[in-house]
Amino acid sequence: MKGGDDAALLERARRGDEDAFSEFFSRHQRAIYRYAVYMCGPDAADDVVQDTFMNVLLKSGRYDPSKGAVNSYLLGTARHLMLRRLSVSRAVSLVEFTEDLNVENSIDHETPLEDFARRQTIEVVRAAVQSLPPAHREVIVLCELEEMDYVEAANVLQCPIGTVRSRLNRARTMLGRKLGRVI
């Protein structure tokens, strides 16, 4: 029902209904913002949110409810825009989002735990998540923090469900090793 509401709200917003847009924005902006904070940092997160909503407002007719929920569509759009932004700034290679590069190195890096030993566990976990390679970080964000199932996450990442599953397992292992001495 909510998905249907979301689709209707989006259509009304695209026709210029401000109330519909405000409701739609308040429902979804936090998830996109959180995702953007983890994937490209808080400085760029506002821009990612703005670009994402601008994109879905202006590109009418692109949301297909049969292909997934609105939040998957929005996060997929955010991801696409974010990758474009990162590739333009050359801050991150797109390959890092699709391949398991430097996995062992990232595990063997000095973990954040020493630096944040006296901080609350939650900050350590956040730092550990942020230290994961992008491809693993985003499955943790989507599946663990945003509580998406494999199908939804695969929709966002535009990859097979099996890939989501294997990346998530690998990401958990890496996180577990990073956090082993804390939790």
Next chain:
Amino acid sequence: MTSNDSNKPDPEFGAALRALAADDAKLTASPNVEKRLLAEVRNISRMRRRRAWFGVGSAAAVMLLGIALNSWRSGIRQPSGTALSPSAREGRVPEIATDFLPLPYSHVPMNIGSTVRIEVPAAALASFGLAPPDFRKSDVKVQADVLIGEDGLARAIRFVRPGN
């Protein structure tokens, strides 16, 4: 994870991630983002209204053009110099017409001309000296035939009224 996870993390690990998710729940985009997007939505609304009005205007223009063309086709004839209008020649209501009076482009040569029946304010009669000057204030409309050359320039005009 909400479903289909056969390899759940251990409870402590899961609890740590849930605590992180709960802490992240307070993260939100800057209010300026919503303000900027709402301005864009307002812009969309304005553009849609403009397009809607343009659509209505276009439809009206097409309709008027159709009417004008229709009356133009029915009014086409060669200038005859006679005082009888087409309807009079066709045996309908007899009309009385003035001679063709020159308009500003009357000096431009033309090969083929056609007349178009239009309605003009009665004040036009006064401007040709066919009615007293106080006629200029009248709201009454009168019919007129305009002689138009193949180049689209109006060469002459005559005023028409029912013969009875």
